[in-house]
Amino acid sequence: MFRVLGALTGTGGPAKLDQEEQSEKILSQAHDFEVALQAMDYVLDDHPGKGLQLLEGSGAKPKNEEDQCVRVLARGVIEFLEATLGFEASVMKKAAATLSEAQQLSAKRRQQFQKMGLKTSSLYPPGTEYAVTFAEACLLHALLMLFSESMVESAKALFKLRKAYHMLREILNDINAAKKKKGSAMYAQGNNESFASFVSADSSTFKSVDIPYSLSTEEQQNKELMELAENVYNMRKKRLEGAHIGNSPAIERLRTDLGIQALKDLPKKKEAKKPVTLSKAEIDKDQATIDEFIHSGVNLCFGILQVVLSLIPPAIGAVLSVVGFHGSREEGLRLVWRSTKDRNIHGGIGLLGLLFYYDGPFQFTDVDFDVPATSDGLKKTSSNDLDNSTLLHPGKMLEDALLQARALFPNSALWLLQEARMLSSRGRLQEAVDLMDSIDVSGIEMKQVRALMIFDRAMTLVHLHEFERAAEDLLSLLDINEWSHALYTYFAGCCYLENYRMCQMGLMEYSRIDFFKERATTLIFDAPNMLSRKKFMSKNLPLDRFMLRKVEQFKKFQSQLQLQDPLDAIGVSPVHELTYFYNGYNRMTEDCLKLSHKLLTEYHNPTIDAKEPNQELVKNLLTSLTSRRLGKVQEGCDMLDKNVLPQIITLQPDGKVKYIKKTEDPWAYPTALYERALFTWKLKGLDGLEECKMWLTRAQDYADDYELSARIGMKIKAAIDRLEG
Structure with missing residues (x-):
């Protein structure tokens, strides 16, 4: 020895x-x-x-x-x-x-x-x-x-x-x-x-x-x-x-459907003694531990690495070329999917990565780029690998993998949160909130998961236009999280502002208007004071910088228009901007989209009536998106072409594009070009493929190093890669 x-x-x-x-x-x-x-x-x-x-x-x-x-x-x-x-x-x-x-x-x-x-x-x-x-x-x-x-x-x-x-x-x-x-x-x-x-x-x-x-x-x-x-x-x-961490066998909890009703129906299924079992791949006891660790680790790591490299924003593309390698998103996703077949931490992290990619709050695969599964280019690569259409829209396969994780880890709020996110991404917003409400968040051991659960619930409530409860959730995060207190405070203020506006429009009980007005004013304009207190890695986060710029913008309008009430200096509803960043328009029900459209187009105050060009641009951009999601695709596209794009680009006689560089709302400009590509796709499908690529390339070329550039840059690049595939 x-x-x-x-x-x-x-x-x-x-x-x-x-x-x-x-x-x-x-x-x-x-x-x-x-x-x-x-x-x-x-x-x-x-x-x-x-x-x-x-x-x-x-x-x-x-x-x-x-x-x-x-x-x-x-x-x-x-x-x-x-x-x-x-x-x-x-x-x-x-x-x-x-x-x-x-x-x-x-x-x-x-x-x-x-x-x-x-x-x-x-x-x-x-x-x-x-x-x-x-x-x-x-x-x-x-x-x-x-x-x-x-x-x-x-x-x-x-x-x-x-x-x-x-x-x-x-x-x-x-x-x-x-x-x-x-x-x-x-x-x-x-x-x-x-x-x-x-x-x-x-x-x-x-x-x-x-x-x-x-x-x-x-x-x-x-x-x-x-x-x-x-x-x-x-x-x-x-x-x-799944019996190694003190839980009863996982098969007793295995469901075939998402949602709280399927959870309630579980005991009935048990009584019926339906033959529900985990897949054979999950119970391969004849594989050595070290071999399993090696191949699941390589699948996970090389898969994630390739996906990450394929998503790197173009602004640091020069560094990538120096480093001398790039990733294939499709091959990366296949490897990560392969890792999920292993019943170990690599399979768990792989599944979490896939859920974040497909159903997370930012969704790298935009649901509106619904590349048809019947395209000639989408074929299986081998008997064991996924074809490209399944990689784009894994549907039931992803749902089943999540339900298996929920059965294996019954105490975990993390997997419950993933189920709520999946419900939300499918437009089942109220079911998502009901599921998150089904557990006592104070009992979640991992405080990071507790904070995520509350934040996600707040986002879902925003998409449902339940702004007051969303604001309460956001403010409760100040006692849980170490960072982003300024953003939570600003976001909560924006929620109260929207309720104030709904009272003004007769859409809510008028008796509470003073309460909403006071909360909105205090929270929105006090938020920047928190930046010096809570920073992430000694820096302000991108959304914190976004918030700071917005509040400075409101103060500027108040001064220019000589307004007494600071809320009158806020033009386009800021909660709708934030809704875009968290993919809200793709998740809202038809009724919620109609209400968003109404709030964006029918509310008036002195700043909105002043028709300041940058404010009009953001309002028209967001309005065009609600029109598209409501099925009025041509109407939304016309609005973008007429009222937004001429402020960003001009087409030269030789066919080249001249970019009009603006700084007032920097996230909106490459976003508008990205969304124009989506309009082409919805109107023309595969026939508009080359035109889509053209708009996306313009979006990529417009991009600069602005707050949220990493997030929006990845979205643009993901779309380009998808269409090129």
Whole structure:
């Protein structure tokens, strides 16, 4: 055993281990990985405390410090999830430090295993698992930087992504070489006895799928090895069945439909004893833990990496060309989908990524670019892979994957939130609110998820025009979140402003008008004072900068028009601008869209009546979008062509475009060009493909480094890539 420790810590040089020492080391490592996978699943079930306790508990600690690698990564993944859910500066900093440590440990560990030739996988070269942990830590660290929506941080993140990219390429080369060498039979888990599940043939001998070679007679009779192998096998079996974190079997909670009614109907289905089971892919107990970690990790990391690279805004495209690589969104999405088939943290993160991509608050795949599934170009790539049309609109497949996660993690508000988001993205807004109301948010262990739940509920209430309750939710976030207090305050004020305007228009009870007026005035104009107090990574967030510019704009109009009431200086309803940023128009019901259209077009005050050109531009842009969503596509397009685009571009006689650079509402200008492409698509379909691309290219060329440029730039690029595909 001293030789094992010496070899692994480097104190005795890269000594080779004898087979019995190797077997013990391999099984101990598989046990460590199972502990880490269990800990990370506790987080997916809203028990981060239990997960961290498991990683740090005395019974789980490895015998030497070098074996901490996978546990440090697991801790980094837990902190990464907390950081990206809450964006609190202290958690972001902590996660970055842990992931940096995991990178260093992984590089060192991989080198040690390579020197010793310690092969822990039946498929992959020595140290491959630590190449995966390195790439994973590197990728997650880079994503933390990208999520800041800062152009500078995004540029820095690219160089970190490059490290991950090259390591993943190296792993893929190793995997392809192994495939070539061993042949397809090895990958089909065919005749080789080392691929059998753990089987205790009698009381004195055993085999283990986790040991990548045939065991000697002595090893087969070693009781300590047998107990360790049985322990690893049982941990894996319970994990694959979803019974490893204290919950009853997942199949008891598996539904076929979304929504709170389907939840209420569950007991009836149980009584009827319908044969509901998890898929066979979810219960493959005959796969070694390390092999599973490697291939699910590579699928997830390389998939996410390619999707992220394909979404990088054009403003930092120059950096991308220097770095020398790019991503294929379709291939990336296929790999992430593949990772979701594994019942481990990689599958969980993969599914969360897909849900954010398809049904998240920003929706990179705009539902209005509904590329028809019948297009000749949309064909299956292989029997196991998804065709392009399914990648664009996964529909029931994504829903089923989410319902499976809801069954596996019944205590998790995170997955409940994802279900509410999916309902919202399908226009089932009231059902989304009802689902979020079905749990006590104060009981959610992860405060980041609690904050997200309240914020998402507020957004959904805004889309439903339930502005007062939305404002109350937004203001409650001041006691939960560390950052963005100015934005929450401004947004709540905008909600009260809309109620004030509805009272003025006779759409609400007039007796409460003074209350709404006072709340709107106080919150909107006090919001900038909070910027110095709560910042993200010592900077104001893009939406905070947007808010600051808007309030300064209102004050300017008040001064120019010599208005006594500051609310009269607010032109286009600011809550409708914010609704656009959170994809509200694509989610509203017909009645909600009609009300939005009415509020945008029929409300009057001195600033609106002054018909200031920039205010008119924003109002006409938003009005054209409600017209399109209400089916008046040509009417909306005409409004955009007549009242918006001439302020942004002029067409030259030679066919070239001259951009009129404006700064008053910088988000609106590339957005208008993007939306013009969408109008062409809705009016002409595939016949308008080239014209759509032309408008999107113009949108991309207009873009500058303004607040929200990262978000809008990604939306434009996603559309271009989709149409080119």
